[in-house]
Amino acid sequence: MSAKHTLLALSLSMPACSLYLPGDTGDEDSNGSADDNLYIAVGDQGALLSSPDGATWTTRTSGTTVALNDIAHGDGRYVAVGQAGKILVSEDGIMWDPADSPSSRDLFAVVHHIDRFYAVGGDYSAGAETLESMDGTTWTRPEIPQLDFLLADLASDGNQLVAIGTSQSDLQIFGLFTWPQGGPQDSNVAAGWTQRVDGTGLSLRYKAIAAGAPAFVTIGPGGSASSTDAITWTQAPIFEAAAMRGLTYTQQGWIAVGDTGKILFSGDGAQWVAQDSGHAGQLLGITTSGSLHLAVGADGALLSSSDGVLWLPQQSPLSVDLRAVTHPRG
Template sequence: MLRVVVASFVLAVSGCIFFPPAGETDSDSGTGGQTGGDLFIAVGDAGAIVRSTNGAEWVISTSGITTALNDVAYGGEMYVAVGQAGKILHSEDGVEWSASSSPSTRDLYAVRWHGTRFIAVGGDYSAGAETLESEDGITWTRPDLPAPKHMLIDLAGDGVTLVAIGNYQADAMNFGAFNWQDGVGWVQRVDGSPTGDRYSALGHGAPNFAMLGPIKSAYSGDGLTWNYAPLFNLAADPRGLTYGPGGWIAVGGGGQILASADAITWLVRASPFMTTLNDVASDGQRHVAVGVGGNIAYSPDGLTWTAVTPPLTAELRGIAHTRQ
């Protein structure tokens, strides 16, 4: 049984705000880049891939596909993007992308570099989790291990411990959090079904792991045992979570942007958008969030956010940062 510690929670208002209804740190940082230095890469609908060296000016990379891409990560001197129908792409520089060999036709929602290899997850509510792995990002295999009944939607890791979250019913009320064990597969650590607790965004930073939902936040020093903090009901689910200067940044439905130093007390930041932001990444100083309509929000400090001119209008679903 998990030991649960109930912590206090305060939702504070910072500045003039709106709050309408509606991977490494979780920025997936690695040690490579397009031409050295920083590189943000975002992926989305219709095979959209865009890149930026500073988070404010963006250009389009050609993916060669029209399938939606959900997430992107870097590791082992390779970028990897995953998406619908088992689609996987790889790139050495973030500019030129090629198709990888995927054994799956099921939707993939998240990918991370885990020490010596990439792990990608997804699935569906009828057949449960899909898990794929690859040492080079090009050739992928499905481990012959038991799979959870949950559709896995997000990943976070530090290269040693890898955590996944997901649900096994379409109403998202049967939540599970898992950690990966080599030779075993996904081991469930949190079962939200008895209480209806659910979490829709996951990240790694300090404390080591955090996850955020519409009614609670949770944090863990090891990705195994979780502590919980009550949260005022948010108007929309959080979608993305990252750790950077000053602590955690979460984004989600209705353009919401939240900030926390400890994953317990969260502040609402003024957002330049009223439409969904799907993901967020940090380079250790700057933050970038992406979302519906190709929207890109930029912050030099996690406090003040402005809209960036997007290079396309396709919905952007995932973003990662790397540094050489």
């Protein structure tokens, strides 16, 4: 791959575990008050953790045994999504309730966009799953043409909603899609997702996407791509062997996390510098409160940093893989 940025090709026409009930004694904070300004981490076996400061973590009762793959905050509530269409909702990050999900398919990403939550997932045999909810509790499936893709991540800048995923389990062909800007009330919603990047024939394996400045960045093994409008994307190589799996935008710039404890920093979403995390395990998710960045990963890994350069391990109450983390200010 050339070191020069390359304009990506665009295509507008392509379409047995036991019950896990953590925190039996921790579902009420010592002061008895609810707090919606928490870090919330989710993961395998229904793992749910909360922390007010990124250092002290409390297990919370999820009531499920399935893996929770992603977590988002919006409109005063947290929403977690996972395997077999599982969706959980909480107004305080402490007490969690099951949501009314119309899906039994795996959900991999959730985000709050404009006035509602969106969740995506699916599989390679049946294609994409897209769900929406005004309150995080009652979910519906929009009547749209289904993509022949497994959708793995979502990002919103408050204007555009972008999804990424792959088709064909053997080839892992990358695709990037945008949602109608007006949302479900838009007259163009019947068209559903519009493909903006077609990875057919290209070595694209982007795993994570986030919104910031520029508007969007997506990253994966060997490269990243950025866009100011979610339509035209500029590719940049990353000369690191580790696959990057989580991405967020902070006051300092972009931070990505991935395999073998790798953490990358970028001021522009194109030039990336490796940081020493002091951690050798896989990192899967990252968020920020503005003043503190928090990464999570395999075997309950928790790492925090105030500047994106110096990372400190935090004591985790769980040893299962943590797949995602969020904060209301993130």
